[in-house]
Amino acid sequence: MLVSGLQKLTLLDYPGKVACTVFTGGCNFRCPFCHNASLVLPEELSHDSSESQALSFLRKRVGVLDGVAVTGGEPLLHPDMADFLREIKDMGFLVKLDTNGSFPDRLIALAEAGLVDRVAMDIKNDPALYAKTVGLERFDLAGVTRSKDFLLSGAVDYEFRTTVVRGLHTRESLLAAAEWIRGAKEYYLQQYKDSGAILNAEGLGAFDEREMHALADAVREIIPAVQVRGV
Secondary structure, X not given: OOEEEEEEEEOOOOXXXXXXXXXXXXXXXXXXXXXXXXXXXXXXXXXXXXXHHHHHHHHOOXXXXXXXXEEOOOHHHOOOHHHHHHXXXXXXXXXXXXXXXXXXXXXXXXXXXXXXXEEEEEOOOOHHHHHHHOOOOOOOXXXXXXXXXXXXXXXXXXXXXXXXXXXXXXXXXXXXXXXXXXXXXXXXXXXXXXXXXXXXXXXXXXXXXXXXXXXXXXXXXXOOOEEEEOO
C-alpha cells in the first residue's frame, strides 16, 4: 500500500477525536476541484512516507491518540487496506475511513470485519452529473450507489459530504444529491477552497458564506441534519 503522507495531529479529520491522518496515494477519480493533486496524479505521487513508518509512529502514540483518519487519494483503491487497518485496530485505535464510495465490496468487507468505526463518503453531485463532477467521460454509478445504500442502512457510523463548487454545483443539483441520500443522519456541505494544488481550477470558484448557508437551508427541507463546513 502506498502511504504518501502523515499528519501527526488533527482535531478536525476525525470529529470529536484526537487523531492523526494517514494519506494514501492514488485515486480512480479526477475531480477537477480536488485539492490534493499530489495524491491523485501518478507522476506526482509522493513516496516520502511508508506503511511501516506510519505504523511505527502509531505504536509510539498508543494511549495518546484516540484514532486514525485514513484518507487519500482513494484509500480503497489499495487491496491490502484491510491488513493495514487490522494492525491499527490491534493497537487499540479507532479508525475513520474517507472514501468516494466506488469500491463497495471492500467498504462492506471492512465494516463487517469491524476494521472501521466511521466512514466519511463523498457525495459528488446530482447523480446525473457525476461523470462531469468526477472528471471522467463516463461513470457507472452502481458501485457508489451500493456504498451509499450500505451506509444509509446504519451498519457503521458515517457521514456524507459534498464539496460545493461554483461551476459544478447549483441549488438544483444539490437538491437532487440530497434526494439521492434522503434519510442521511449526517450531511455536510463543504466550502470549496483553492489550496494552490487544485487538479484543474479553471472555471471553478467558491460560494461565499451567505450563499453556503442559503444552499444548506434549501437542502434542509430534504435532510434536516445538513450542516455547513469550512466557512
